[in-house]
Amino acid sequence: xxxxxxxxxxxxxxxxxxxxxxxxxxxxxxxxxxxxxxxxxxxxxxxxxxxxxxxxxxxxxxxxxxxxxxxxxxxxxxxxxxxxxxxxx
Numbered sequence: 001x002x003x004x005x006x007x008x009x010x011x012x013x014x015x016x017x018x019x020x021x022x023x024x025x026x027x028x029x030x031x032x033x034x035x036x037x038x039x040x041x042x043x044x045x046x047x048x049x050x051x052x053x054x055x056x057x058x059x060x061x062x063x064x065x066x067x068x069x070x071x072x073x074x075x076x077x078x079x080x081x082x083x084x085x086x087x088x089x
Contacts, residue, residue, distance in 0.1 A: 012069040013082065016050065018059050026077060027052050027059045029067055052079040062088025 016031035032047045051074075052067045059065055064086040067079040 014050070014067050014079075015085065016065065016067065018061055018063045018065060018088075019049070021054075021057070021059055021061055025054055025057060027054045027065075027081065029065060029079070050079050051077045052081050053077055054081045059084060060088055 014029075014031045016029040018027045019030045020028035029050045029052050030047055031050060032045050034043045035046050036043055050067060052065075053070070053073050059081060063084050065084050066082040068082045070078060070080045072078050073080075
């Protein structure tokens with residue numbers, strides 16, 4: 001029976017590129033989003049790095065992946081690798 005408190009339908013997902021896979025079961029993902037400048041209206045690229053849990057160490061540097069929000073797994077890890085969208089060449 002499913003617990004009422006756990007609602008997996010409301011978890012956020014982000015798409016990003018793996019920039020480091022040197023840690024065990026963890027990848028560093030850079031997510032780039034375009035936002036409009038509040039005064040000038042020009043679109044600016046904002047980027048942020050997230051640590052994501054990669055249980056089977058399948059992601060490599062340059063892969064495009066989908067990450068999903070989760071419970072805190074360590075001091076900095078709050079995301080899970082959902083799937084690999086595109087492999088690096």
